[in-house]
Amino acid sequence: MVLDKEAMFAMREVYLDYQSAKPVDPRVIEEMMPYFHDLFGNPSSLHKVGDVATDALEQSRKRIAKFINADDDEILFTSGATESSNMALIGYALKNKKKGNHIVISEVEHISIHNIAKYLVSLGFEVSTVPVDQFGRVRVEKLERRLTDKTILISVGYASNEIGTVQPIAEIGKLAKERNIAFHTDAVAAEGLIDLDVERDNIDLMSLSSNDIYGPKGVGVLYMKKGYRINPLIIGGGQERGLRSGTENMPGIVGMSAAADIMAKEMPSEVERFRGYRDKAITHILEDVPDSHLNGHPTERLASNAHFRFDGIEGEGMLLSLKDLGVSVSTGSACTSKTLEPSHTLIATGLVHEEAHGSLQLSFGRFNIDSDVDRAIETIPQIVARLRGLSPIYVARRR
Amino acid sequence: MLHGEGDVKMKSTQYSKKVLDHFRNPRNVGTLEGDDVAVGKVGNPICGDLMEVFIKVKDDRIVDAKFMTFGCGSAIATSSMTTELVKGMTLEQAMEVTREDVASELEGLPPIKMHCSNLAADALHEAIKRYRARMTGEVIPGEETQAGGAECAIGKENYLGKGVYLSVTNPEDFKEKRVLVVHTGDKSLETAIELSKHTGRVVLLTPDAQIRTNTKLKEDLEASGIKILYESKLLEIRGQDEVEKVLVHNLNEDEKYDLFVDAVVLID
Secondary structure, eight states: OOOOOOHHHSSSOOOOOOTTOOOOHHHHHHHHGGGGTTHHHHHHHSSHHHHHHHHHHHHHHHHHHTTTTOOOOGGEEESSHHHHHHHHIIIIHHTTTTOOOOOETTTOOOOHOOOOOHHHTTTOOEEEEEOOOSSSSHHHHHHHHOOTEEEEEEEEOOOOOOTOBBOOHHHHHHHHHHHEEEEEEGGGGGGGOOOOOOTTTTOEEEESSGGGTTTTHHHHHHETTTTOOOSSSOOOOOTTGTTSSSSSOHHHHHHHHHHHHHHHHHHHHHHHHHHHHHHHHHHHHHSSTTTEEEESSSSSSOOTTTEETTTOOOOHHHHHHHHTEEOOBBBGGGGSSSOOOOHHHHHHHTTOOOOOHHHEEEEOOTTHHHHHHHHHHHHHHHHHHHHHHHHHHEEEEEH | OOOOOOTTTTTTTTOOOHHHHHHOOSSSSSOOSSOOOOEEEEEGGGGTTEEEEEEEEETTTTEEEEEEESSSHHHHHHHHHHHHHHTOOOOOOHHTTOOHHHHTTTOHHHHHHHHHSSSSHHHHHHHHHHHHHHTOOOOOOSOOOOOOSSTOOTTTTTBBBTTTEEEEOOGGTTOEEEEEEEOHHHHHHHHHHHTTOOSSSEEEOSSSSSSSOOOHHHHHHHHHHHHHHHTEEEEEOOOOSSSEEEEETTTTTTTEEEEEOOOEEEOH
């Protein structure tokens, strides 16, 4: 097929980067609206206007608790998953430093966890980083060998927001429980794609984001199991049991709980649909593009994630070319990052820099339609071929 | 609405119209051959950029220029612009062309891209130097790197039986493992090829710029899907209790980096 650029521009903008940001579901916006003006109260106020807000806050807490099989009083509202993870790691480490000073994370954590860990090292804590296999999966026996009698916390993300590999969370939870070590997971990438159950998986602390279930940005949750204690990082008027002060973001909190309610109902069918998109994209692209590879795990991967690597080309060029054709994607290439370093996750799977540079990530979501995946399948092989035509590395290999 | 003002200059991919034009429709893509042609090569795929600029010279003047580039949008655009700029210039004039000249012809580059991907002027100068050297019969060093084994890799002894292998008797043991094979001769190549039938990830490390061996092994190697790291040396083996990663030295760029592997094969 020859691409007619004009016609392409007139076509639907295809968004295949749901792992970066998601639109808020219109049904969620509808539930949020009253809390901006009509029901504007502060839950701390004792009058009727305040009571309405308190009621909404506690109902929201219940909905979130139900979404992850937790109790209401195990839910703390925050400004997002980054804050939740700060509380879970820094707050927990500071509160429990008498028990030990050692924390274990994995090589493929979200950058926020790596940076929090660096900060903890500067405070005098010791952090061990467990390597992963070629699919980006933590080997539990390897993690176990990292544990010492000083280990107080294990933090392993539920799934990779880049390559989509899902970690053996239940096994890690079981190990942590046996060794009496707290287990935190950043579950953001798995939200809405995997049924989250803190009881089943023995999770003690969990970071959640509202936007990842089609709620508004700027809201999140820290789940903390009963009996666990943390130091607050934000001190003030004593909201959220004194663990996270500041007047509650009521429209956001209501929005996140509405999003969780919708997600609980629609997830099974939605996940099936994404899996169809994902498998179609993977099958076609690996078939149609020579010297292409799938990054991440072949089966233990998020239903919405397809992550490729193309020999001899660079990701930013692919991203720009797809942008021209109205298709939005992500890449692990260094040339698009703030630090000009390639994705640490891809490097941890054993790739060398030049391979990591040639990666391309597609992530599907609620508002994709069948033709979106077709656009990706049609455009990507042509773009790869064009950029390879310019590439001295690829041409050298062909000779 | 808060958007639409175009104020996203801080983003690394926010390019000028001219950069985008040269990225979308690059001029002078290709290679040149002949006695009157010289090529300048700069960059390194490790850093995400590799450029080759070819110049054809007649009576001290550049009569044609071509390029091949592996890199991001600005790497491609600067290569294209450089070749456009220098056609018709004398060698002396072309030596005066700077990275800044190329960037300003392109109506600017994002600040973060000024150094990392604006290497085409350097490649051009390299090509001119090589052309002049050839005319005067001077020898330019740096084309070949010396061969050498990995005998001195730190940690080799400590990880024997824990991921370091001096020979491979049972290739099935390497199933689903990431294996680094150090090129020490044909035996190591045969081992690497055999291992690639048992695992999807075999990396071959060689200090040379190309693998010198017989035709049969060369063909098998090409068909095997083995990732070859040229001009590279194994410096150190690392891991807690067992092999987890290695420190690799890229000799060409004098750069050291971590490579995550599960096994290292060092055949004497």
